[in-house]
Amino acid sequence: MVAPGRQRSRSGLASRLLAAIALVVVTAGLTAWLVAAAIGPVTFHSHMLQAGASHDPVAVLHAEEAFRSASALSLTVSLAAAVLAALAVSLFLTRRIGRSLGAVSRAATRVAGGKFDAHVTNPHLGVEFDELADAFNAMSARLHDSEALRRRLLSDVAHELRTPVATLTAYLEGLEDGVETLTPATVAVLRAQSSRLTLLAHDLAAVTQAESGELVLQRVLVTAQEIVTAATLSAADSFAARGVELATGVDHDLAPFAVDRDRIGQVLGNLLDNALRHTPRGGVVTVTAEVALPGAVRIVVEDTGEGIEPQHITHVFERFYRVDTARDRDHGGSGIGLAITKALVEAHGGTITATSAGPGQGTSFEILLPAADAAR
Numbered sequence: 001m002v003a004p005g006r007q008r009s010r011s012g013l014a015s016r017l018l019a020a021i022a023l024v025v026v027t028a029g030l031t032a033w034l035v036a037a038a039i040g041p042v043t044f045h046s047h048m049l050q051a052g053a054s055h056d057p058v059a060v061l062h063a064e065e066a067f068r069s070a071s072a073l074s075l076t077v078s079l080a081a082a083v084l085a086a087l088a089v090s091l092f093l094t095r096r097i098g099r100s101l102g103a104v105s106r107a108a109t110r111v112a113g114g115k116f117d118a119h120v121t122n123p124h125l126g127v128e129f130d131e132l133a134d135a136f137n138a139m140s141a142r143l144h145d146s147e148a149l150r151r152r153l154l155s156d157v158a159h160e161l162r163t164p165v166a167t168l169t170a171y172l173e174g175l176e177d178g179v180e181t182l183t184p185a186t187v188a189v190l191r192a193q194s195s196r197l198t199l200l201a202h203d204l205a206a207v208t209q210a211e212s213g214e215l216v217l218q219r220v221l222v223t224a225q226e227i228v229t230a231a232t233l234s235a236a237d238s239f240a241a242r243g244v245e246l247a248t249g250v251d252h253d254l255a256p257f258a259v260d261r262d263r264i265g266q267v268l269g270n271l272l273d274n275a276l277r278h279t280p281r282g283g284v285v286t287v288t289a290e291v292a293l294p295g296a297v298r299i300v301v302e303d304t305g306e307g308i309e310p311q312h313i314t315h316v317f318e319r320f321y322r323v324d325t326a327r328d329r330d331h332g333g334s335g336i337g338l339a340i341t342k343a344l345v346e347a348h349g350g351t352i353t354a355t356s357a358g359p360g361q362g363t364s365f366e367i368l369l370p371a372a373d374a375a376r
Helices: 013-050 057-112 127-177 184-211 224-242 261-277 325-331 337-347
Strands: 219-222 245-250 257-260 284-291 296-303 351-355 364-370
Touching: 013 057, 057 127, 127 184, 184 337, 219 224, 219 261, 224 245, 224 261, 224 284, 224 296, 257 261, 257 364, 261 284, 261 296, 261 337, 261 364, 337 351
Parallel strands: 245 284
Antiparallel strands: 219 257, 284 296, 296 364, 351 364
């Protein structure tokens, strides 16, 4: 039993491995020495008899004694040299292994302490060690990216909450101090900021649920015509009010495909809302659906609006990513509509991509969804 306040000493892997190798080498050497001592003299005596030396017993005795002495000396020296050489090589290897494992252990301790930039050098000690180093570095990089994303999300959420909360606080303090009165205009402002907070909370919950795989899809067979028609009818009034034309083009020969009608409707609704917010009066937004590849349906939402610069196009599906922060907040939205869209499409086993020729050239969002047979 270990006494209180004292820790049981533990030897490292390198020292244990060296001791094990030394034990094996010494055991092998002793075994070889004993076997040679047991077999060598008998074999030598037999050869002496066959050579006709039996007429001089004294000579035979001296020859056998000389053989035993020479054999013992040569075996002892050679085995000692072999043991020393083996121990030297073993010491070199165990130190390399110990250093490599120690580096991984120290890096793992850094990661456990929240330092996700830890990195280990490939030791080149074999496939297993190389794969361990590569896997650790990949894990560390993934954790580093996740932590950076978490920090950015917290910052973005705080920023998104700051404006409506500050507005609500200012108006409430004004009402308490008698500076503001509860007019229809004041109620409208309070309601708008409250709705903004509600939208943000709803969208955060939706994207988290979709990305975590907890979303339950109620798949039914629907046609592309039904989905596109429902989405465009819901958005028609908003487009008319903004003076933006909404056009459709659906291949009527498309076979039904299995999707969650409400969720895919939400996807198209988000894309149409995004297109409307970034398309000026007089612009056009077009929704098309056609056969993409065997077993896949392509739905495209394309606008003639502001467009996106190439360096931003790969980030548009990230939460709270804004191409132009000030302008995008003026357009409204929670900042995670496209993140929700991507998560919902991927939950259906599909993909979504964004393309743009640049500022002022419009933007196109392409959705690929598996057809009914593939979806099942």
